Amino acid sequence: xxxxxxxxxxxxxxxxxxxxxxxxxxxxxxxxxxxxxxxxxxxxxxxxxxxxxxxxxxxxxxxxxxxxxxxxxxxxxxxxxxxxxxxxxxxxxxxxxxxxxxxxxxxxxxxxxxxxxxxxxxxxxxxxxxxxxxxxxxxxxxxxxxxxxxxxxxxxxxxxxxxxxxxxxxxxxxxx
Amino acid sequence: xxxxxxxxxxxxxxxxxxxxxxxxxxxxxxxxxxxxxxxxxxxxxxxxxxxxxxxxxxxxxxxxxxxxxxxxxxxxxxxxxxxxxxxxxxxxxxxxxxxxxxxxxxxxxxxxxxxxxxxxxxxxxxxxxxxxxxxxxxxxxxxxxxxxxxxxxxxxxxxxxxxxxxxxxxxxxxxxxxxxxxxxxxxxxxxxxxxxxxxxxxxxxxxxxxxxxxxxxxxxxxxxxxxxxxxxxxxxxxxxxxxxxxxxxxxxxxxxxxxxxxxxx
Numbered sequence: 001x002x003x004x005x006x007x008x009x010x011x012x013x014x015x016x017x018x019x020x021x022x023x024x025x026x027x028x029x030x031x032x033x034x035x036x037x038x039x040x041x042x043x044x045x046x047x048x049x050x051x052x053x054x055x056x057x058x059x060x061x062x063x064x065x066x067x068x069x070x071x072x073x074x075x076x077x078x079x080x081x082x083x084x085x086x087x088x089x090x091x092x093x094x095x096x097x098x099x100x101x102x103x104x105x106x107x108x109x110x111x112x113x114x115x116x117x118x119x120x121x122x123x124x125x126x127x128x129x130x131x132x133x134x135x136x137x138x139x140x141x142x143x144x145x146x147x148x149x150x151x152x153x154x155x156x157x158x159x160x161x162x163x164x165x166x167x168x169x170x171x172x173x174x175x176x
Numbered sequence: 177x178x179x180x181x182x183x184x185x186x187x188x189x190x191x192x193x194x195x196x197x198x199x200x201x202x203x204x205x206x207x208x209x210x211x212x213x214x215x216x217x218x219x220x221x222x223x224x225x226x227x228x229x230x231x232x233x234x235x236x237x238x239x240x241x242x243x244x245x246x247x248x249x250x251x252x253x254x255x256x257x258x259x260x261x262x263x264x265x266x267x268x269x270x271x272x273x274x275x276x277x278x279x280x281x282x283x284x285x286x287x288x289x290x291x292x293x294x295x296x297x298x299x300x301x302x303x304x305x306x307x308x309x310x311x312x313x314x315x316x317x318x319x320x321x322x323x324x325x326x327x328x329x330x331x332x333x334x335x336x337x338x339x340x341x342x343x344x345x346x347x348x349x350x351x352x353x354x355x356x357x358x359x360x361x362x363x364x365x366x367x368x369x370x371x372x373x374x375x376x377x378x379x380x381x382x383x384x385x386x387x388x389x390x391x392x393x394x395x396x397x398x399x400x401x402x403x404x405x406x407x408x409x410x411x412x413x414x415x416x417x418x419x420x421x422x423x424x425x426x427x428x429x430x431x432x433x434x435x436x437x438x439x440x441x
Contacts, residue, residue: 015250022241028226031233040234051244064205069222070194100232119231138193139225140232145195163193164186167221174227 007068011058018055025069026051029076035100035140036080046083050076077142100140101132123173130154131166138163182207183217192221315399322359322402330354334414336436341418342366347434349414351407358407358414362392363400365433368418375419376403377427378411381437386415391423413437 009017030047037043054072061071104117105124124132130152137143137151138159149156182188190196191204208215325331331350338345346364351357360376368374374392379385390405417424418431 015245015248018250019241019245022244025226026240027233027236028229030236031229031231034234035229035232043234044237044240048240048244048247052247055248064202065198066194066196066201066205067192067218067222069226070192073225074194116231116233120228123228123231135225135228138190138195140229142194145190160186160190163189164184167189167224170228171220171224174224 003068004063007061007063011061013055013058021068022051025072028069029072032073032076032140033080035136036077037083038100042083043080046079047076050079053079073139074142077140081142099133099136101136102129105129105132123170125173127166127169127173130162131169134159134163135166135170177207177211179211179213182214188214188218189221192218192225319400322400325352325359326350328352332438334436334438336414336416336434338364339432339435341431342433345433347416347436349436349438351411351414351438356406356408358389358405358411360392360403360405360414360416361401362395362403362416365392365395365401365416368395371421372418373421373423374416374433375423375427376405377415377417378407378409379413379415380410381412386427388423388425388427389414391419392416411438 006017006020010021026047029050030043033046033050034040034043037046050072053075057075061068065071101120101124104120127135133152134148137148138145143151145156145159149159152159154162187196187200187204191201196204204214204218208218330352332353334349334351336347336349342365344364345366348361348364350359350361352359358376358378362374365374374395376389376392377386378389379387387409389407389409390403392403395401413436415427415435416433417427417429418433419428
């Protein structure tokens, strides 16, 4: 079935469509949350809460505002960041600066054995560390271009082009 | 629009990340609707992020969605009712077809009934007509028989004239001596009153001896008013009297209607 049709049915509160979307995206959403909270059990809990939120706010999504995945990705990031912040009581994205993917690539003893560290390494091989960082910031942590440029200490225009080439490399790795 | 430039600008990657402004998002959405290459590129970018994020996922509990469903209060039965529009259309069509079909069957059943009753009427008419034809045939045969009888060369015709009681009356006797039969043509007699009947007599004149030949029974019902009677006598004359029903032993001459003498042949 076409994604667009599925999303429309989901917005009409069709539980069957919702289940399909859940099966399509649950692992991705939980994965994104996991890169932020770095805890398998907590990330699954938040993940469930995120899908409740998605169902309850179904009518707020509008395809002209972006991809469906982008919409739920944003909801998931915010939920995960809220969780981390409430725990640390520090109001800064600096809390998130410990990079998950970089950590996995550098540390052979993975913190969480429940994740597929080998799969992640395969996808991120040949990517420069700045690439891994920029992908993690923009897609998994919800950094703005400005925040990323400050964090990486590169010009804001470079964020866009570098991200483009990093994603191109990622795409090659995923296809192989 | 230069599609390649658009793609290589890095804008689409930011679009998937959700980092564009509201206006930019709307523009990209519009462009992607118009140019399939853009949509394809966006989907490919999304697919790579999906693949990577999936690898970061913790081991998932299979029962996750059912727990989600119970948290949301979504029942399984609700699921079944939802692909409504399509099945409804089909079932409406089905019902409509059924209604049309049964109406058609009912109409045909009625038509059939009507035809059956028409056939019954027609066959009754046919029977009536057949009876009429048979009756006509019978009466034709009778008439021909009569005609043949009367034309027989052994027949002696005796004219019976009206008497004092009823001067206008007349009758004829056709007498076949060989076959000892006499046919009375009583057309010229008035209808007998109720409780009375005509009686035919064979007469010897010298001395006057009447012998009853029989009654003209069912006078009213008989159409040609011709009656066949047996006659063993050497009759010299024939007379017809009105007698009480059942007839009499001897003629009541006061009620003699017609009388005629047979010529000696």
